[in-house]
Amino acid sequence: MSAKIDIGAEERVFVLTGAGISAESGLPTFRDSNGLWSGHRVDEVATPEAWKKNPELVWRFYSMRRREAMQAVPNPAHHALAVLESRLGQNFFLCTQNVDDLHERAGSRNLLHMHGELFSSRCEDDCGEPVFPDQNLYESESVIPRCKCGARLRPHIVWFGECPLGMDRIMHEIDRCHVMIVIGTSGNVHPAASFVHWARQRGPWVRTYYVGPELPANAAAFTEVIQGRAGEVLPDCLREK
Ligand code: APR
Numbered sequence: 695m696s697a698k699i700d701i702g703a704e705e706r707v708f709v710l711t712g713a714g715i716s717a718e719s720g721l722p723t724f725r726d727s728n729g730l731w732s733g734h735r736v737d738e739v740a741t742p743e744a745w746k747k748n749p750e751l752v753w754r755f756y757s758m759r760r761r762e763a764m765q766a767v768p769n770p771a772h773h774a775l776a777v778l779e780s781r782l783g784q785n786f787f788l789c790t791q792n793v794d795d796l797h798e799r800a801g802s803r804n805l806l807h808m809h810g811e812l813f814s815s816r817c818e819d820d821c822g823e824p825v826f827p828d829q830n831l832y833e834s835e836s837v838i839p840r841c842k843c844g845a846r847l848r849p850h851i852v853w854f855g856e857c858p859l860g861m862d863r864i865m866h867e868i869d870r871c872h873v874m875i876v877i878g879t880s881g882n883v884h885p886a887a888s889f890v891h892w893a894r895q896r897g898p899w900v901r902t903y904y905v906g907p908e909l910p911a912n913a914a915a916f917t918e919v920i921q922g923r924a925g926e927v928l929p930d931c932l933r934e935k
Pocket of ligand 1: 712724725726729792809879882905908909910922923924
């Protein structure tokens with residue numbers, strides 16, 4: 695019999711997703727053997743220091759990821775979460791560490807990108823110009839885009855050493871959820887890896903589920919670990935009784 699995630703009427707659900715949910719859409723994860731961090735050094739492409747030292751390399755890296763994400767399509771796991779949201783309405787909240795837009799394209803709406811968004815850019819100096827949608831590829835040496843103020847434009851991505859976005863909202867949602875479902879994240883990067891602990895601290899009535907093919911680093915904190923590829927197991931786990 696397949697595993698089931700029970701959600702009672704009126705219960706609030708907090709979902710956290712990581713790179714694993716987009717793996718079946720063809721996007722690489724970070725820490726798997728063919729992951730992004732096996733082919734690229736974090737400190738050369740994903741830190742404020744990397745940006746200062748070599749913005750061209752950083753833009754080439756994020757342009758490559760834009761190109762890959764544009765070609766990807768949502769998989770059954772993204773769709774299953776959108777269906778769950780349509781059932782639960784405002785009782786559903788989705789926090790993703792992913793910077794791709796596959797959740798939006800599957801139909802998710804109550805969604806927060808805590809590590810930024812691949813298809814947005816912003817001024818490196820925070821001059822007051824708002825973050826804006828940007829699908830351009832900046833791949834050749836001469837094309838580092840500029841803000842109206844003259845400073846460089848950077849990807850709207852939370853790099854290592856920077857603060858995740860929307861933490862007040864995230865903590866508010868964890869504080870009122872009854873069920874937490876974490877999908878496809880290795881449990882190595884904080885604060886996201888701590889969310890399950892924060893939820894459990896509220897009391898024994900909070901149920902926490904992990905869905906993914908391997909045990910995450912924080913596996914012991916979950917009420918239940920459902921092992922399998924998200925696109926294969928999640929739609930069934932979330933099916934209405
Ligand atoms: N379904 C579900 N999970 C999967 C699948 C799949 N089909 N394939 C792989 N996974 C799991 C792996 O088992 C692994 O535990 O996805 C996880 C991916 O882990 P990481 O590569 O560490 O990615 P993530 O946890 O999202 O990384 C967190 O680190 O590099 C930063 O900012 C980046 O948001 C990222 C953060």
